Amino acid sequence: MRFGEMNNLRSIALAFALLPSPLLGQSEAVVRRLVLQGVSVVDASLEASSRPNRTIVIAGGTIEDVFETGAKDVPADAELLDLPGRFVVPGLIDGHQHFSLGSTERRMARLRFLLRAGITTVRDPSGDARVLGYLGLQAERGEILAPEIFYAALIGGPGFSEYGPVAAISDGYTPGLAPWVREVGDTTDLERVMIEARAVGARGIKMYRYLSPELTLKVAEAAHAEGLLVWSHARIRGHNGSDIWATRPSQVVQAGALVLSHAGHFACEVQPCRSGEERGRAVATVPPDHPAIRAVLQDMADRGTILDPTLVNAEVANDEAYWLRFAAEVTSLAIEMGVPIMAGPDIPDNPDDQEFPLLNRELELLVSEAGLSPWEALVAATATAARAIGEERRRGMIQPGMRADLVVLEADPLSDIRALRSPAVVIKNGEIVSQAR
């Protein structure tokens, strides 16, 4: 056996020894420990206040312990970061981004930019699963500087395959037949569609276009039966030129969707949105606190359905200020009524001319335009976003057993949400991936 081969076998054996495998019993391999000392912990567990002077012990990729500094001894072999007066929040989750299009170089630049800014996880509700799955795997292994990625299979009704963007994420497939972007109809074997979506690593489905209320219900049911999360546009538009009014937000909620994207769509609860023009008219004329909109939001609050308002999208994608105003007012009403809010901009970042990610802009708009407290905004990008991707047991909080995805800040984000703009240290999966200065 050559030295190289032996080395490979050793590293394979070592890799297995590090796994907490039931076959191998308790691992005796040394687990790397990192300790953050003297920090104020801020997460969703304690409303509007931090837990000061804490010590966080990280073992491998997991938070092992959190206690008042000095209350217990710190493991002797740990790497110690003494951070008195600093604040620590969970790694941020960008709840709405699209990564599969564009050049590899640009994609990697965007992912790196987000990670360095403290975004350790992203949700991509539509894209090529082959690209997203491989990026996610490399991110999980620490081979690239990138947040981890949770993605969906995109589902549309009759005519969906002719919608331009479908072909753009279907390379090598007849549009409409790729397992991650499907056209379905009344005779489609939905069980098979969902099994295939799972097989390509999708965490959920995203219901997008041309689904009638009846088909929406069937699709959501089939997804749930296969253990997939159900994400959706808040209203699902009808086919171009058809008389279909579209599936309204209330019907999407009743179908059991977990996340409804785009607060602007709630105008379509009241007025038809068969075309972009009609939707524009609805957003311009429907009062955001219309009784029909209030009723949907109440239903969402009762069920725990999450609103993904995408305020940055409302601000950037439309020239008229009423788009942002409408979306922000619906969001404001939603938080007041107890609807969980998650944060995501749905506009691609451009690292070349941004100082901080658009997720930060989204959080700042949630505070300044929709009236969320900084704490509510932080929860939107941590605990609620974690629930939206089915990761609430592993991400979004600073507790023993959670993944060690952490962001160290110089200032208190509960005083000013802009404290999130420039993290001092970013830790992903127990590794320091970025450190200021």
Ligand SMILES: [Zn+2]
């Ligand atoms: Zn989107």
